[in-house]
Amino acid sequence: MSDNILEQFAIKPIVPLHLGSLDISFTQASAFMLFGAALTITLMTLSVRRKALIPGRWQNLSEILYESIFGLTKEYLNDEAWKYFPFVFTVFMIVLMGNVLGLIPFAYTYTSQIIVTGALAALIVGFATLVGFIRHGLHFFSLFFPKGTPLVMAPFIIPVEIISYLSRPVSLAIRLCLNMVMGHMLMRLIGGFCVTMIALGIGLKLFTAVTFSVNTLLMALECLVALIQAHVFAVLTCVYLKDGVELH
Amino acid sequence: MKRTSFIALSATAGLLPAAQAFAGDGAGGLPQMDVATFPSQLFWLGVSFVLVYAVMANVSLPRVRETLDGRRSRKDGHLDQAGRTNEEAEKVKKAYEKSLAEAQKKAAAAMAAAARDAGAKAAQEQSAFAESARKRLADAERNIAKAKTEALGSMASIATDIAADIARKVANMDVSAADAKLAVETAMKEGEA
Numbered sequence: 001m002s003d004n005i006l007e008q009f010a011i012k013p014i015v016p017l018h019l020g021s022l023d024i025s026f027t028q029a030s031a032f033m034l035f036g037a038a039l040t041i042t043l044m045t046l047s048v049r050r051k052a053l054i055p056g057r058w059q060n061l062s063e064i065l066y067e068s069i070f071g072l073t074k075e076y077l078n079d080e081a082w083k084y085f086p087f088v089f090t091v092f093m094i095v096l097m098g099n100v101l102g103l104i105p106f107a108y109t110y111t112s113q114i115i116v117t118g119a120l121a122a123l124i125v126g127f128a129t130l131v132g133f134i135r136h137g138l139h140f141f142s143l144f145f146p147k148g149t150p151l152v153m154a155p156f157i158i159p160v161e162i163i164s165y166l167s168r169p170v171s172l173a174i175r176l177c178l179n180m181v182m183g184h185m186l187m188r189l190i191g192g193f194c195v196t197m198i199a200l201g202i203g204l205k206l207f208t209a210v211t212f213s214v215n216t217l218l219m220a221l222e223c224l225v226a227l228i229q230a231h232v233f234a235v236l237t238c239v240y241l242k243d244g245v246e247l248h
Numbered sequence: 249m250k251r252t253s254f255i256a257l258s259a260t261a262g263l264l265p266a267a268q269a270f271a272g273d274g275a276g277g278l279p280q281m282d283v284a285t286f287p288s289q290l291f292w293l294g295v296s297f298v299l300v301y302a303v304m305a306n307v308s309l310p311r312v313r314e315t316l317d318g319r320r321s322r323k324d325g326h327l328d329q330a331g332r333t334n335e336e337a338e339k340v341k342k343a344y345e346k347s348l349a350e351a352q353k354k355a356a357a358a359m360a361a362a363a364r365d366a367g368a369k370a371a372q373e374q375s376a377f378a379e380s381a382r383k384r385l386a387d388a389e390r391n392i393a394k395a396k397t398e399a400l401g402s403m404a405s406i407a408t409d410i411a412a413d414i415a416r417k418v419a420n421m422d423v424s425a426a427d428a429k430l431a432v433e434t435a436m437k438e439g440e441a
Contacts, residue, residue, distance in 0.1 A: 006277070006278060006279060007279075009278070009279040009280055010279040011279060011282065011285040011288070011289070013288075017288075019287075019291070022287040022291075023284060023285075023287055023288055024287055024288045024291040024292070025288050026288075026292070027285070027288055027289075027292075029285075029288075029289055029292070030288065030289070030291075030292035033292045033293055033295075033296040034292065034295070034296055036296065037295075037296040037297075037299050037300045040300050040304075041299070041300060041303045041304075041308070044303075044304060044308035044309070044312065045303065045307055045308045045311070048308070048311045048312050048315050049311075051311065051314060051315040051318060052315070053318070053319055053322065055315075059315070062308075062312055063312060063315070063316065066309065066312045066313075066316070067316070085309065086301060086304050086305035086309055087301070089304055089309060090297060090300045090301040090304050090305075093300060093304070094293075094296060094297060094300060110289070110293070112280070113280055113285075113289055114280045114281075115280070115285075115286045115289050115290065116289055116293055119289075119290055119293055119294075120293075123297075177280070181280070
């Protein structure tokens with residue numbers, strides 16, 4: 001085991017692949033993405049294949065995921081919820097799988113990659129903007145000048161609104177990525193600390209035990225963070241879509 | 249003091265990897281910033297996203313929705329049916345109570361009529377019986393009085409004969425039948441008084 005706490009984030013190719021001059025190697029990150037996708041598809045498809053009146057535990061899990069995300073979408077988009085629900089649900093499941101699978105020891109957390117969270121955030125904000133343009137045309141720009149604002153304020157308000165709109169994908173991407181990175185770094189750091197103390201034989205047994213307990217509690221906290229961050233991602237997806245659909 | 253230095257030493261040992269990481273060990277710091285891995289990550293993320301979206305939108309989510317709708321409509325159906333059954337039961341109960349009340353009223357009326365009839369009949373029979381009893385009592389009294397008079401009459405004639413006999417035998421007096429009769433009648437009147 002390497003001593004480098006950033007080692008865990010390194011991408012390691014499994015099958016080198018090239019598309020023209022692009023390196024699209026199948027890496028351990030890709031493996032977890034596909035595994036997460038396969039798990040999502042399996043869970044959401046097989047568990048409800050019998051459409052049981054009284055759900056078993058897997059069907060129940062699918063229904064809980066469905067109902068929580070549908071409830072969220074409905075809360076923001078009302079009657080339009082049906083159109084955007086699959087998108088919100090897919091975003092949620094991709095993020096959730098990245099966060100949760102990453103908590104398994106030695107697993108790779110693909111949501112700790114800024115390029116992944118950035119791509120998802122860009123996709124969300126891009127999609128919301130596209131929806132806004134399709135539904136409202138150039139009127140979409142009224143989003144940057146809220147109704148009832150005095151005209152004199154325009155030179156100040158419009159840049160602020162544009163900056164705040166553009167910072168949406170940035171904050172979305174960085175929030176998720178840093179939450180994952182920091183959590184895993186901290187766990188790796190404290191874990192490495194325990195291992196080092198035992199290896200060097202200098203750790204007081206009690207102190208090592210306390211440190212190890214802290215890491216266990218941290219693990220529980222990270223489980224919570226994994227769920228919360230996926231939920232936050234879904235909520236913000238709905239919020240941004242709502243802006244595109246309704247223009248405030 | 250020894251303990252403190254132990255802890256300090258341990259902490260340093262633990263922090264060593266962190267320091268190493270941030271100092272960069274030739275690999276170039278954060279692996280997240282390694283641009284060379286971006287195309288691969290974007291490609292596979294795209295593949296996963298499209299895959300999940302396609303299956304969710306076309307298969308899974310409609311299926312879950314169908315399941316939930318089916319359950320909801322079935323539950324609502326059951327609730328409706330329960331409501332209807334309850335209403336019917338309520339109706340039957342009301343009809344039953346109504347007929348019960350009617351029957352009670354009828355029975356009460358019949359009872360009252362029967363009681364009235366029986367009372368009237370009883371009173372009639374009683375009065376008829378009392379009448380006949382009074383008649384028979386009167387007859388009997390009359391008969392007794394007649395028998396008594398007859399008995400007294402025969403007794404008076406016997407007493408007159410006996411009195412005449414006694415007077416003749418004891419006092420050698422020849423008493424006429426009329427005198428004897430007068431004497432007996434007087435004596436009988438005194439005895440009655």
